[in-house]
Amino acid sequence: MHISRRKLLASVAVLGFVGVSAGRAQEGDSGWDLFGNKPKMRKADIDGNTATAKSLVDTVEPILSAQTSANLQLAIANYEAFVAANGNWDTPPREAFGLQLGKSGRAAALLKRRLMINGDMPLEKRVNDQFDAALDAGVRLFQARHGLNINGHIDEATFYALSVPADYRLNQLRLNAQRIDFWASSLSDRYVVVNIPAATIEAVEASQVIQRHTAVVGKVDRATPILNSKIHQVKFNPFWTVPKSIIRKDLIRYMNEDPEYLAKFRIRIFDGKGNELSPTDIDWATEDAVNYTFRQDPGAENSLGRCKVDFYNKYDVYMHDTPLKGLFGENARFLSSGCVRAENIDTLVAWLLRDNGGWDLAGVQAAFEGGLREDIKLKVQVPIHTTYITAWANSQGTVSFRDDVYAFDAAGTVSFPEAV
Template sequence: MGVALAALVTSSGAALAMDDMWSLQFGPRDGAGSAVSERQRLKELERNPAPGYPTLSPANVAATQRGIARYTRIVEAGGWGTIPEALVKPGEQHSAVAALRSRLIVSGELRADAAGGETLDGTVVEALKAYQATNGLTPNGRLDKPTLAALNVSAEDRLKQLKVNLKRITELAAVVKSQSKYVVVNIPAAQVEAVALNKVISRHTGVVGKPDRATPILRSSITEMNFNPIWRLPPTVIQKDLIPQGREMQARGENVLIKTGIEAYSNGKKVDPATINWSGAAVKSYAYRQPPGKDNPLGFVKINFANSDSVYMHDSPSEGLFGSNFRAASSGCIRVHNVERLAYWLLGQNSGWDQERVEKMKETGERLDVKLAAPVPLHFVYISAWATEDGTVHFRRDLYNRDGVAQIATSY
């Protein structure tokens, strides 16, 4: 979930949600410069993915089996070589480009007759973009650090991922086959799909749990929506984030509750923040909550479903991470980009609810809880390799190291 003991400031002085602040150095970053317009275009691609095919489509079972057969042939033929460490932009020359050409020919993004030298030319750039798109990477056409790491995951490990995930897809596809409408959160992809009649109605960029605060795999049903909700801090956030930050700020003569607008309660009574000793034992017994407002980390809507892990889906007041490629930065809950569209789709069966009314709830800040007319099935899944009916094979980071593959497949 999005943790925002907001209050702390960036170098520019702007308020920044805690989750975003703590994740600024979390995961690889491409330091290469580019035009502002190009960076913005790539950020928009991250924020607004194309609908594509449902990850759990029953057709993906046979497609993934075909993908396994294809990768078995690749492995039997010797797999692919390692690309030397290099950072190469389109148009630049580097000896690593020759190895890149060979690598993309083996995996099928580049034609076998695509001869060429050591320049990252247009043909290779387009092939590299295609590779990046099917591997959950920003399609910038550069040989950057995340792309290099993904390319250097061995063919044997990619085959293993496909085999492990075939079991997951087969089980889940059988479940959703009978569901005319459902929502999927694919954790390794950090994306949310709204699916009806085996078609993706909308696909949303998400922010998922950090590896040390993993989003759980679960199956439930969405039953309720809280507009402009109160954020009740879960135990993990209190213990790992709020209390340590409270101690640090108290040592500097500051108060984390005053700074963030979070309130502490003891036996139902509000505690004066000035009286709290963050190094004492009492702080662990308090309940903490943040009222609705522009700094509330749940944003304007929280989507509820029964589960034993105290997780939920929600909006976010901070858009920053939605435009990033690496989005494992929450404490387990799922932040959803363009959540208005998902909320409208979920509430579509409710009399009196339309897109305009959902958007008005965001504008007015009105506090309201709404039950769905009918529960919508929800699946939090861990699918890091699969194929779709068009023959495309997809791979994602083994984010939580659950596929039994080399570390390089988890850390790019």
């Protein structure tokens, strides 16, 4: 559905709250020369645009909180008004794919109008066809709000997010308002939230985010369970006992592809009496391997990294470090077998162990690097909520969205039995 200039102005009045602060990221220069209306490029502060985008999204407000619930109600009202008046916003033309700073064309002008509707750019009466500094800032804010790599390019993930209809986004807001209300009653003063669709972790205290961590969570077919629990133990430089599901789905295949796999990754085999076996004792052409225990020694290549954070659950999932740090830079971080991998987990562990005494950040890092093999029970257990929130809003008016990776939005699911 085409949105006319008049509708655009009305739409910005409705949805402009989404990124109302974004206008501060750009100066008033429209990018047009005063002599003859020829487009004039203003040098883009790329790092500044990225920093501004992040600051508008990553505030101290928790995703899971009563304040977010109130913010969502405002967002819902504005999106309802927009959809009622316009039906939809324009989908990006194919020519928009691949656009980036310095390029020009009709698609750039259409992209500006779209980002003005969402509040990612301030309203301008006259829009040129240059992918200029202002458009770069708007694209970066849009990417930050959708959890994408902030690169200023209309890449595949950004093009896809721009193509999602307005009524779909409205439905996300409505569903997630109910989910947050569902969880809000179980919140305490201090807690950890894993938001699965965002693949992020927040450590919250006194209604503020103290730490925020990028995470890797479960694949679609090995989903991270949604539940309320308590973190009760931290294990430094742990052994990793390979779950039977991974033995069956992965380890047997790895050994058939490379018979030296176990030796390379320092994984040892034990029978039911604790006797160590050789890989040649296993029939890898069958599922014989699931009858044995596979344990990986501590060390730099250990799948759990330098620590494991345990919380009560029946699924044998937990939070842990990882040697594969590069995964935290991916857009779609749904790569684990159900457990949660946390970036910069040393700072989170120090926060969790603060009541145990002697475990500041320096102490945790020393334990990591020194290879300390110790299990420490928390003197004060910390609640943890693994959640499913695909849309939320903060008090600055910034609305964020994520993909419905486990299809709970599609099913209309708003409550989860084990999160009660």
